[in-house]
Amino acid sequence: MYFFDPHIHIAARTTDDLAAMARAGCVAVGEPAFWMGYDRRSVGSFYDYFRQLTEWEPKRAADYGIRHYAWLGINAKEAENVSFAREVIAVLPEFLDRPDALGIGEVGLHKCTKNEVTTLLGLIELAMQRGEQLLFHTPHLEDKYKGTRMILDLLRADRRVDHSRVCVDHCEEHTIRHVLDEGYWAGITLYPTTKATPERAADLVEIYGQERVLVNSSADWGPSDPLAVPAFIQVMRRRGHGESQIRRLVYENPLRFFNQSCRFTFHAPEHS
C-alpha cells in the first residue's frame, strides 16, 4: 500500500532508511524543522539547516522515488531566547517561498514558559500574514496535556486561524479529543516508548474516527522507527479494518491536508 509519512526527520536518517521506506510503499514525506540535539548558536546555522531541508533532503529522497516536503520554523526548545528567535523568524519567508515548503512547523511549546509563548505568537503571526498552514509540536510526557491546552487557547484567541489548515501533532489519549473537537487535524506519532504505539494509535482511530487524523513516525536521531507507519498498517489489517479505510488514513488524509498549502503539487504514483 502506498503511504505518506507526514512527519519524519529525514535529515537524521540514512539512505538505508529511505530505501526501506520506499520498498514498504512510502511515496511522500513531510519534514518539519526541529531541534538537532543541540542548540544552534547563530541565525546562520538555522539558515543552513533550512537550505538542507529545502535543497538537499528533497534530492536524497527523490533518489528513492519519495517526494519530500518541508515545514520551516523554530522549535520550542530553541524558542526561549526571544530576540534570537525573532532573527530566525525573519529569514523564514525566503524559505517559505520555495516550491516544496508546506508551511510553518513544527512549532509549539516545550516547557510552556512565557518566552516560548512569545516566540510562538510571532510564528503564528507570520503564518497569518502569509496565509501559511501550521504544524504544531506538543510537549513531551508530563508537559503534554498542559502545553496542548495552552496551544489550543492561543489558537482559539486568534480569529484569523483556519482550524482546518492546522495540525496539532503528537496527540495521545488525553489530548486528541480536545484537538479534534475544535476542528484541527490531529497527528498521532508512533514511538517505541513515548507518544503512541501502533496498537494505541489504532485504538485512537477506532474511538475518535479517521476524519482528520494523520499517523506519522516522527523518526529522528533518537529511538524511533522510520517504518512505523507500515507497522500501523499491519495492526489495522490484523484488526479487520478494510484497505480503503487504511489507505484513507495513511495516504488520502495527508494528501488532503498537504493539498491546502498553496505551493503543494503531487502526482499520484498510480497516475505516473
Place this chain on the structure above:
Amino acid sequence: MPVPPSAAKTFDREFLMIRSRLLDLAAALDRIERAEGPIADHARFESIHRSLEALASAGPDRAERIQLLFSLPYDENWRTPSGELTERRSSEGGKKG
C-alpha cells in the same frame, strides 16, 4: 470502521501481550525493590502506584486516566487579560524538541 469484534475474541488476541507486559512491569518494580537506597523521585513513584490502581479499576478510559496521572495540571486562566502568563512553572527532564 469494521464491526467491533467480540470481547472474547479481543481478549484472546490481547491475552499473551497483557501477560507479557504485566510481567515486565512486575519485574521492573522488583528490580527497584532489590536496588540499594531510597527512591529520589517520590512523586513519580507515587504516580506509578496510582496508575496501577487505575489499571485495576473498571471503565473504557484507563489509558486516558493514566495519562492524566502523569500530567502537570492545566490552569485555564494561565493568561491574564493582557495576555501574560500567570504561571511559569516548568518541569525538569530533557527530551527531544
